[in-house]
Every structure is written in C-alpha cells, then in structure tokens.
Amino acid sequence: MIKWIILSALLVSSAAWGQAVPGGVYRLALPDGVQGVEYDGRPALVRDGFALVGIGINTQPGTKTAYVIEAEGRTPHTFEVVAKQYPEQRLTIENKKMVNPDPESLERIRAESARMGAEYQRFSRVPAIRSMIKPVEGITSSQFGFRRVLNGEPRSPHSGLDIAADTGTPVQAAADGVVRITGDFYFNGNTVFIDHGQGLVTMYCHLHEIHVEEGDTLSQGDVLGLVGATGRVTGPHLHWSVSLNGYRVDPVTVLALINAEPAQVKPSS
Ligand SMILES: [Zn+2]
Numbered sequence: 001m002i003k004w005i006i007l008s009a010l011l012v013s014s015a016a017w018g019q020a021v022p023g024g025v026y027r028l029a030l031p032d033g034v035q036g037v038e039y040d041g042r043p044a045l046v047r048d049g050f051a052l053v054g055i056g057i058n059t060q061p062g063t064k065t066a067y068v069i070e071a072e073g074r075t076p077h078t079f080e081v082v083a084k085q086y087p088e089q090r091l092t093i094e095n096k097k098m099v100n101p102d103p104e105s106l107e108r109i110r111a112e113s114a115r116m117g118a119e120y121q122r123f124s125r126v127p128a129i130r131s132m133i134k135p136v137e138g139i140t141s142s143q144f145g146f147r148r149v150l151n152g153e154p155r156s157p158h159s160g161l162d163i164a165a166d167t168g169t170p171v172q173a174a175a176d177g178v179v180r181i182t183g184d185f186y187f188n189g190n191t192v193f194i195d196h197g198q199g200l201v202t203m204y205c206h207l208h209e210i211h212v213e214e215g216d217t218l219s220q221g222d223v224l225g226l227v228g229a230t231g232r233v234t235g236p237h238l239h240w241s242v243s244l245n246g247y248r249v250d251p252v253t254v255l256a257l258i259n260a261e262p263a264q265v266k267p268s269s
Contacts, residue, residue, distance in 0.1 A: 135238060172220075199243075
C-alpha cells in the first residue's frame with residue numbers, strides 16, 4: 001500500500017514536469033553546453049540547466065516541439081500540452097464604451113495592441129533573473145485564464161492576475177529590469193512594461209500614478225507607481241501580466257518556477 005502511494009506520487013510529479021497547459025510554462029531540463037532553446041520560432045528563457053517555455057493560452061493540446069540549440073546544431077525535443085478548463089467569470093462594466101468601443105477608439109485600441117505585442121516579442125540577451133516577487137500584497141480578485149464574459153458578451157481570456165488593493169498602494173517591480181513602456185492605454189489605463197531579459201516581460205496596469213520613465217533601470221522592489229482604477233475596471237486593483245517568449249502565462253506559475261532553487265529542478269524526460 002505504502003509502495004503504491006509512493007509510486008503514484010512519483011508518477012504525478014513526473015507528469016507535472018513533463019507536461020504543460022495552455023497559458024502555463026513548460027520546464028525543460030538541459031544538458032551542459034546548450035546555447036539556447038527555441039519554441040514557435042522564438043528564443044525561450046534559459047537558466048541553470050533548464051529552459052522555461054511559455055505556452056500560449058490559445059494553444060491546442062497535443063504534442064509540441066521545442067528545439068535545443070548546441071554547437072553541433074538544433075535537436076528537436078517533444079513534449080505534451082494537456083487541456084486545461086479555466087473557470088468562467090461574468091462581470092458587469094458600467095461604462096459601455098469599455099465593452100463596445102466606438103470606431104475611433106477601436107483604431108486607438110489596435111495601435112496600442114500592436115505596440116504592446118511588439119514589446120512582448122523583445123528578447124534581451126542578459127542573464128536570466130533569479131528571483132521574482134508579487135508586485136503588490138493584496139487579495140487576488142481574478143486569476144489568470146478566467147474566461148471573461150462582460151455584460152453577457154464573451155471576451156478574451158484574462159491575461160494576467162488581478163490583485164485588489166486600495167488606490168495609492170505602492171506597486172513594486174517584480175524583478176530587476178528596464179522600463180520599456182509607460183503610457184495611458186484604453187483598456188489597461190496607466191501602464192508600465194518592464195523587460196527582465198531573456199523574453200520575460202511584466203506589465204502593470206490601471207495605475208493611479210506612474211513613477212518611472214521609459215529607459216529607467218529598476219531593481220526588484222523599486223516602486224514604479226501606485227495602484228489605481230484607470231482604464232477598464234470595476235474597482236481599484238493591479239492587473240499584472242507576465243510574458244515568456246511572447247506569450248502571456250500564469251504569473252503564479254512563473255513566480256514558483258523562477259524562485260525554485262536549481263536543486264529542485266527535476267528532469268523533464
Ligand atoms: Zn486583470
């Protein structure tokens with residue numbers, strides 16, 4: 001009986017490391033001498049003998065291929081993405097323009113989305129960060145991946161973590177990095193993007209005030225602004241998105257993986 005329990009525990013943990021979900025992260029253990037890892041045509045974060053590969057939330061479950069790049073060439077590595085059913089969340093937004101924007105606003109939204117999309121593709125070749133913190137202490141008011149229904153109409157899944165806190169609460173940089181975008185966006189309100197290197201980018205939205213400028217170099221914990229209720233909100237909170245190799249992924253998963261000691265890394269084969 002005890003043996004059976006141990007065996008099943010081992011099976012569960014190896015499955016967890018060998019699989020990923022849409023909106024999750026696949027951790028790939030690497031041999032020495034690896035120069036990089038590619039997934040979906042983009043480089044992935046590599047650190048301490050493993051890679052963290054972001055999986056897009058719209059990814060169809062099934063067998064996927066990452067490429068391990070060594071001096072001799074590229075070696076394909078296959079892994080499984082298994083389905084995940086995220087809960088539905090229904091919200092009522094009083095400001096109708098935030099649910100069905102007019103044509104002029106749609107133009108603005110498209111331009112903003114292109115600018116943000118380009119930023120998420122950035123890959124700065126600096127050593128990967130070794131630690132990450134939650135930018136605000138507060139209650140999680142909406143988790144990553146929730147299937148959003150606004151005023152009865154389906155919208156894109158929730159691409160970040162919402163942390164409820166009072167207006168004016170300081171928001172800290174989750175890790176060392178460089179400020180790449182500050183601005184007022186239609187849905188996201190006052191927003192800051194930080195590039196942490198190796199394709200890891202974080203975004204902080206709905207800020208009451210922004211206290212940094214584009215090009216600033218920040219240390220983990222530096223205050224970048226204050227919690228607010230700008231953009232599309234139902235109350236003051238921080239919307240925090242985390243992006244890996246161009247995909248928004250679950251911030252809670254990334255926090256756990258970045259802060260894991262190398263000794264905790266289990267082979268994914
Ligand atoms: Zn949010």
